[in-house]
Amino acid sequence: MNAVLRTVNRTLVGLIGLLLAALGGSVLAIGLGVRPPSWWIHDGRHDVLLSDAERTRWRDAGWWWPTVLAALALLVLLALWWLVAVLRRRRLAEVLVDTGDGEGALLRGRALEDVLAADTAGQEGVAHTRLMLTGRRTAPRARVWLRLEPDVDPGTVLHDLTAQALTHARESAGLAKLPAEVRLREVKHKAERVT
Structure with a gap:
């Protein structure tokens, strides 16, 4: 999306x-x-x-001004929808890390994403990974898309992801929890034709 x-x-x-x-x-x-x-x-x-004739040409038609106003209102609503969609941040910009001194520190969301992606890409059976942090900076959530090699057990990949990459990221950022939504796809290899 x-x-x-x-x-x-x-x-x-x-x-x-x-x-x-x-x-x-x-x-x-x-x-x-x-x-x-x-x-x-x-x-x-x-x-x-617009000349005077062009501006006053449809003045007496009862349908003209309601149509113009409805089209302009629709245009404004579409422009506002577009602006809200562009300005709404889906990706988390920073994560608040608990440093133990009561103040905390800010960690760039992209840095945590990169570390998570590198840990995940190093797992056995993972062909490609894509990752995004969402949520609030005090309660981040991970969205992970994994493309798996053929004949790999998805349960093992999920276990390794939670036990290694997500646990490592959660502990290093000092988070109480790091919920994740994981989507898996298998890489399709075309069979070679032998003649």
Whole structure:
């Protein structure tokens, strides 16, 4: 889901940026005296975006203003949804480590993720690992995606993950607990055709 949202976000930002750059560049070029093509929305440097006739053309139609207002409201709601989705942090930025002095210290979430991923990738039977810390900085949670080699016992991999990597990370960060959601997939190898 995060990858899809990230892809949609980058695509939308790129398209909107290209559209705004093209429109802004054309307005600037026409304002500097470049002659626009005949099909363009502006005729010259003293032209306005909407003439009086265009602005008052649909004034008497009863459906026009409710449609315009509904479309603008929908556009604002979509923009707000997009902004909330972009600003909401899914990944934990820092973890509060208990140092025993009552104050604690902050550990970067990415550093703990990297250590956990390295420990997990070193396990027997794990082909690929991806990891993300979520939750609050006082109560982090791990989300782990493991791709397993064929013919590996998933129970053994899960046991090794909890007994080694997660326990090591929990103890080194001074956490009382480190709950984890683990998703397993098996690597599919294509059989070679022997002729």
